[in-house]
Amino acid sequence: MVKRTENLVILGLGFCLGAFVGILSAPTKGSVARDGMIYNLKSCKRKLQAFILKVVRDKNDIANKAKTSGKEVITDVVTAAQEILKELDLLATELEQKNQ
Template sequence: MIKRIENLIILCLGFCLGAFVGILSAPTKGSIARDEVMYRLKSSKKKLHAFILKLIGHKNDLTNEAKNSGKEVITDVVSSAEQILKELELIAAQLEEKTQ
């Protein structure tokens, strides 16, 4: 229990020391920093909203592109599997010739 209290006291002291150093070393006044942060947050929110609307508008395009990419991958896999099957048949024929 004493160890827990000591850890809590150390945590509080660290928080207070960090806040004190942060206030002393701040490059601008708090009100200016808060205004800048709010401006950046609002700007980011507008950009994110525009991006979401753009994605919603191109949703079908993205879906069609994904389908086409998937079909290409499936076609490549099927052709590779057919090639492997042909090679296996060739190897089996060669082994058959050697065993006879």
């Protein structure tokens, strides 16, 4: 527990030191950097909202595609299992014939 606390304190100090050095060596004024970050955050927010709206709008279509894909996979598995059963039956009959 003590080691974990030490690690967290060291991590916090490293974060503070990195922020301090970053502020001192920043190539632009803070107001310009903040404005740029705000613009980028708003842009990301708009993109995320558009994505969420698209997912909500296409929810039924996505669910239908997933159901169709799932049914196809199940059908493939059942077909493969039936083929394996047929092959096992053939092998069993061949072995029985050889033993007689």
